Each structure stands twice: as C-alpha cells, then as structure tokens.
Amino acid sequence: MALVNEHFLKLQNSYLFADIAKQVNNFKATHPSDKIIRLGIGDVTLPLPEAVRAAMHKAVDDMGHKDTFRGYGPDQGYPFLIEAIIKNDYAARGITLEPDEVFVSDGAKCDTGNIGDILCRDNSIGVTDPVYPVYIDSNVMAGRTGIFEAGKWSDVVYIPCTAENHFVPDLPGRRVDILYLCYPNNPTGTTLKKDELKKWVNYALENDVIIMYDAAYEAYIQDPDVPHSIYEIKGAKKVAIEFRSFSKTAGFTGVRCGYSVVPKELNGFTLDGKSVSLNALWNRRFTTKFNGTGYITQRGAEAVYSPEGKQQVKALIDYYMTNAGIMREGLKKCGLDVFGGENAPYIWLKTPGGLSSWGFFERLLHEVKIVGTPGVGFGPSGEGYLRLTAFGDRAETLEALHRLNHTL
Secondary structure, three states, rough: OOOOOHHHOOOOOOOOHHHHHHHHHHHHHHHHOOOOOOOOOOOOOOOHHHHHHHHHHHHHHHHHOOOOOOOOOOOOOOOOHHHHHHHHHHHHHHHOOOOEEEEEEEOOHHHHHHHHHHHHHHHHHHEEOOHHOOOOHHHHHOOOOOEEOOOEEEEEEEEEOHHHOOOOOOOOOOOOOEEEEEOOOOOOOOOOOHHHHHHHHHHHHOOOOEEEOOOOOHHHOOOOOOOOHHHOOOOOHEEEEEEOHHHHHHOOOOOOEEHHHHHOOOEEEEOOOOOEEEHHHHHHHHHHHHOOOOOHHHHHHOOOOOOOHHHHHHHHHHHHHHHHHHHHHHHHHHOOOOEEOOOOOOOEEOOOOOOOOHHHHHHHHHOEEEEEEEHHHOOHOOOOEEEEOOOOOEEEEEHHHHHHOOOO
8 A cells, every 4th residue: 555645635725826727717717708917927928038049949950960969968957057157147246156056957946845855854944924835835745844723834933024024024933944035035026135134144154044045036136235146145155055047037937947056065964963065965866856957948048148148138127127117106006005026026015905815816806807816825924915926018017007096
C-alpha cells in the first residue's frame, strides 16, 4: 500500500487563482455578452522584446546544425547567461558574485517553492502578511506550518503589513529560522528602503536566520533609495538567498526563466551543530531534480542584457508603470485608499464601505465586469484589501477606470 504525503491534504481546497477563475467562468456562462476586464492575475500583455525574439530565432537555427546543436546544457546554466547576470544585475551595483553562486531555472516560483527541500522540516518560518501564497503552500507540503485554524497556520509567524504600519513590517515577535521577504512586494506593491532592509539583515545575522529574498520585481523600482538586491546590504551574503525572474521584467511568463543566488558564505547547520554549505546542498538538489533551462530560452534571456534588449525592456516597464500611475490617480479620484504602484506594477487598495475582500471582488465582477484579486487570499492581513495589476492593455485599463468612476 502506497501512503501519500498527508501534508498535501492540509492544503486549502484550491489555489487562490483557481478560485478566481471558477467565479469568473461562472459569471461568463450566465453573462456571455459582457466584456470582462482582467486586472487580477499578474500576467503580462505585451509581446517579447524584439532583441529577445531575434536571439531565440537564432538559437533555433543553432539547433538545426550539427556544429552548433546543443543537447544537455550545464545544470546551473550556460556561462554566457550567468556572466551576463553577474555583470549587469550585480557587478553594476558593486556586488561581487562567483559564477557557481548563480543557478538558472525555469522561474522564481519554482525556486521559492523548491528551496525548502534542502532545509529541515523542523525549521520555523516567518512571513510578512499579506504574502505570496507559494511561500506558505510549499511549507504546508513540507510539514512546517502546523494546523490551519482561524485563517492562520499555527506554526507560522505572521508579520502584519498594513496601512496602519505603513506596510513596513516589524521584527517578528518570536524567533524564526527561515524568513520570507518579497520586495518590491507582491501583493501590496510597497517597498523597503535600504535602512529598513538593513534592519532585517542585522536581525538575521544576530539570530542565525536565513532570509528567502524574492526580488522578482526589482526592475520596476523607481526610487534610488530602494535596494534592487538584498546583497546591497553589508553582511547579506551570510544570511540570504535571492530569487530573480525574467517573467515580469521581460515578458517571460510563457517562456519561463529565472534564477536564484545562493552565496558560498551562507551556511546551515546539522542537529549536532556542524556547519553545512547551502550552496553545495542547493547544487546537489538542483542537479538531481532539474536538467537545466533550455538553450533557446537562455539565449533569449541573455539578449535582455544587450544594449537593444535593455532599451526594449525599459520600454515594457515604462508602459506598465504608466498604467500603474494612471490607475493610482484614477482610483484615488474614485475615493479609494490606494497603495503601491510607484515602485511595482501592483495596486493595493482598501475595500470601500467595510466590504470584505471577496465581497468587493464580487461587486467589481458583477457591477463593472472587472476582475481583481481578493486581498485575503494572500493572508489574514489582506482582508479588507484588493490587488489590481498594471500589466493590462492600456485601453482596457482606461476603460476599467471609466467604469469604476461611474459606479463607485
């Protein structure tokens, strides 16, 4: 008899975005002629940059000739991409990395979900709340979260981020072993400045905490005092793993490419106190369960760092951030309390009239045919909020604000 991993049975009924899709599909079935504007799931809408497409086309041609054909590539990624990542994302900011500290993957979601494989089940975890659901669900699967009761997991330390504390989290009330930070933040669209992030690095150094730092939206940062990498903070290499993605930066949501950085200075410990390199463990896990990101995809990612690629990616980001600015101002004119949208492509808004997150979601869907994401789906501190994304089409974004202005 094959026994199942019963921790999977603790997961809530379905993934947040599957619940949203079900409600939207039910609405469409009964209102087939209504035009729905989707500002919920954070998928991009603009095509891949021309430089990326050209590089991928050439890579396809490479695969058609014996002398340039590529089979299995290096597990951690091709040197041409790793070198481009280090030069542009880190060396340009005064950060030194070695090539074998970078692991190219099929996306930050996979890496943040899989990184727990190298860590003991008995570790305690802390999350800023609201939080990207993958951080929680992957730890539920691993058996680290305890029992779900009253909207929270008993063994998870929730660190509230709300309007009341200006979305700047306080240090946790009790010690944790693993801490998840995402900045610019998904879902709130808010950021931490350097002095605030330094507080967390110092806390981790003093308490032997590992920080899982998700920087998937760093390319959207506009404020010069907001760090793009946690490694801009002194000592962070000793306590932090960083995750990056090309998905929202360069439109790779359907192509799939990201990377993680695991510094060699970062160690974990055995039960008897022996120090162990997490870089070595992640490399072992990586090479055992992953065969590497495809050559064609990695050539496309490399082109993101070309002069043409940088210019074209900037144009994508400017487009989405212009959407965010339009949404911020338009929603404020509707009388809503609005946060985010200045250093990230997400708008986090307070639901009006004391409505619950799902209540406001349903009102938007049924009255103005707009789809958002209920804030409570990101954690208990998300109740009373709704997330909208700036990744939509400009005309649809303007149409959505027009509808809201005539309804709210």
